[in-house]
Amino acid sequence: MTQRSDAEQRRAEALDYHAHPQPGKIATAITKPTETARDLALAYSPGVAEPVRAIAADPDAAWQYTARGNLVAVISDGSAILGLGDLGPLASKPVMEGKGVLFKRFADIDVVDLEVEAENPQAFIDTVRRLEPSFGGINLEDICAPRCFEIEAALSDVMDIPVFHDDQHGTAIIIAAGLTNALRLQGKRLDEAKLVLVGAGAAGTATLNLLLDMGLKRENLLVVDRVGVLHEGLDDLPEHHRRFAAATEARTLAEALVGADAFVGLSAPNLLSEEMLASMADKPVVFALANPDPEILPELAHQVRDDLIMATGRSDYPNQVNNVLAFPFIFRGALDCRARRITANMKIACVEALAALAREAVPESVLKAYDLDAMAFGPEYILPKPFDPRLIERLPAAVAKAAEADGVARTPYRPHAMPEAGSQ
Template sequence: MSDEFKQAALDYHAKPRPGKISVEITKPANTGADLTLAYSPGVAEPVREIAREPELAYRYTSKGNLVAVISDGSAILGLGDLGALASKPVMEGKGILFKRFAGIDVFDIEVEAEDPQAFIDTVTRIHCTFGGINLEDIKAPECFEIERVLKSTCDVPVFHDDQHGTAIVIGAGIYNALKLQKKNIEDIVVVCVGAGAAGVASAKLLIEMGVRRENVLMLDRKGVIHSRRDDLNQYKAAFAVNTEKRTLADAMEGADVFIGVSGPDTVTPEMVASMAPNPVIFALANPDPEIRPELARSVRQDMIIATGRSDYPNQVNNVLCFPYIFRGALDVRATAINEQMKIAAVRAIASLVHEPVPEEVARAYGGTSLKFGPDYIIPKPTDPRLLGVVSAAVAQTAVDTGVARKGYPSHYPLKTVDDIFPAELG
């Protein structure tokens, strides 16, 4: 990035006041009578009610619209382990997205934890403050165990966005790309480069969607994860397959789908040329993808390609997902975000590109005609329909699967999950 951009980013965060988020007062606090109700002695009344019935915290406090965005700073964006405090700008940024797109309040919390258990203990002890926990920028493989334990000990939704947010948006894009390429999900061969949080979660979700496990070739820094390797942790071992393929070039030959969550320029034009007819390429390394679309197109005209960048079509962006998943979960007081809710989010996101695009979205992208096709397989982040459609799908599925403590909200625009999807999405 240029020095000019660096200074603009620093000024944005520093001026006119440091940081990006603040706490606002939601009730009158101007008179003596107001303060009597807000604090002593008035505050004693909701205290007694919540002590009698903990669920009333949702009525008398901000718990029901409050999410903790929590990190230990061990995997900050693409910058690595820079420590808890250095992660604070990212966590504040996440707070902006929650508020801007779903009206959800956020406390960002940066934890200096000497090991995963210390992090788990910290989050467990404070989780009752919140309606949901969003884990962020925690390195693999520790993130898998952290999330697993917290999901079992906390009675509010725990969601690691680097895993599941990425996986859900990838899933929606792959779903639509396969429709265009006329391929059945049960028959495709998937190559996934990157065996960290996003790669493992994406592979798991695609298997939930119908990809055969034996047709997933996952690669880490040492190459293909195969059944004869003896250096695999339990999360990688789950994807070990019996194959003679060892390198990325081997894996790409005849593959239908490539998912890259690794690093720049790892895929060559020759590898793209060796893929099966009508391939799908998700080159998601940021800011520089595994292969740039123009380079991939120089050898293949029959492909569909997505990246993580906003300056190319088909941007895979987690903001399509996480604000609305939490909105739906919070609105029915869900105790968890389960696999069915994730699949519902995939289907909801995928459905939107089959409908006419709102005029304000087209305007935001220079009046470009947005119609379901190779350059429009994923909704744009500014699409206002995401809030209603994805949140409704998640909320209804939470109710249907028994993890909701409250019924489907009457103010929601849709009444069942099936109302959301065009018939062809099933």
């Protein structure tokens, strides 16, 4: 009998997980009694006519009488599936279902996943905008750049519910929170730090925009993409790159990194060499977020620099940059004040709440979940853990408060009653 390799074993386990005991990862649940003829008469005809009349008279009544207020659509065209590329909408369905699992597990938000076959961005936009009456929010997922920018901007303009492309903004929020704390530990400030970012795609562009909103100085920023450093001498840059073109003589990543305080990589494996890392400023911060293989392995990076703080996108190293720390709680806060959109200040509020939470004492329940005796704010703990119960307490409230301040909340914030642990 031939023994399976580790890769074959992981593949078999993943396929078995998705296939049994029933295909897929999400299903519909009934929330009202359906045991008697009276129950069914209330659920459907004739009882259902009453909420229909109420909603026709007052559209806001839909939040009271239907599931809309706790329902998010997770929508993709499959053009940028994880690290696998453009494999089409059908192949994206397991990822969209997985997103639904995370929404439900961490924020008790119900999800319908929708995989859209669209011949161009406008067709996708037209399809999604017609869905507004069904949902309280739209989470866009796995849509390639620059298509994703056009789609999100257009939908945000025409829809009166939050539209959020998590690959952009979820990633940006976690990077910004981690970077805030890493710089703090290194005795540095965002508004003074020299930062180099590699990979100005969807996530990279959103990260840069958010960091600039938070105080990063444009003159302290260099961006590197396939053409090298984005500089003012390049006259054929796409729109989403043009605003980051710098007045600089640097043309390569190696030249850009000399004296830099922070490196953010959203690019490809092994791009950050030992020599480049050695050339950075004292007490550097390195976020090597290419997955599954980072721009530099932590083992090698720590051999080169003993004054380093480092993060990756992987769960088997400290300081994982994981979007699940943001998107469920952003939407929970937005839904709980019936926000019309997600603003820059709502994202910043989420960043600040995340960063502050990591600086607090870690609850015993978190230590138990990760089988650890101790965990404290420091070089290997700059972000909260996903199973921290305080995330659902702190982040939605902070997001909703910002929504109210920005005038995009329909109602005052009312915290969602989360189910008891283990009941989902």
